[in-house]
Amino acid sequence: MEGTGPSPAQRRAATELINEARASSVRLIDSLTRLWDGIVEASALTANDDEHDPEGATVAYERAQLRDVLKQARADLDDLDQAAQRVLTDEYWVCERCGGPISAARLTARPATRICITCAASKVAG
Numbered sequence: 576m577e578g579t580g581p582s583p584a585q586r587r588a589a590t591e592l593i594n595e596a597r598a599s600s601v602r603l604i605d606s607l608t609r610l611w612d613g614i615v616e617a618s619a620l621t622a623n624d625d626e627h628d629p630e631g632a633t634v635a636y637e638r639a640q641l642r643d644v645l646k647q648a649r650a651d652l653d654d655l656d657q658a659a660q661r662v663l664t665d666e667y668w669v670c671e672r673c674g675g676p677i678s679a680a681r682l683t684a685r686p687a688t689r690i691c692i693t694c695a696a697s698k699v700a701g
């Protein structure tokens with residue numbers, strides 16, 4: 576089951592890709608967190624207003640949406656952290672479903688992926 580494994584250049588390229596993705600993920604979380612703090616602050620200021628304020632529903636909706644986006648962004652960052660660990664072993668290049676290779680093109684497009692394109696395509700079916 577031993578393949579040829581990734582070359583040092585492949586390993587470096589993968590690490591670079593993951594680091595870039597992590598950096599933009601961290602920036603996204605930063606700005607989302609600032610947005611979140613702003614909304615929380617704004618609603619704290621208006622907390623004593625009439626509870627039937629028509630803007631209340633909109634703010635609640637925005638908060639729920641932002642919370643989901645933030646949650647997703649943190650999950651992505653977590654995936655990238657795990658990907659960075661997997662690069663240290665050859666696991667990063669191996670599909671965790673079928674044990675087959677994950678193509679370089681797929682890893683370039685999705686640096687945090689754990690499964691090959693075939694398994695990703697059949698994921699919807701079950």
Ligand SMILES: [Zn+2]
Pocket residue numbers: 670671672673674675690691692693694695
């Ligand atoms: Zn697979």
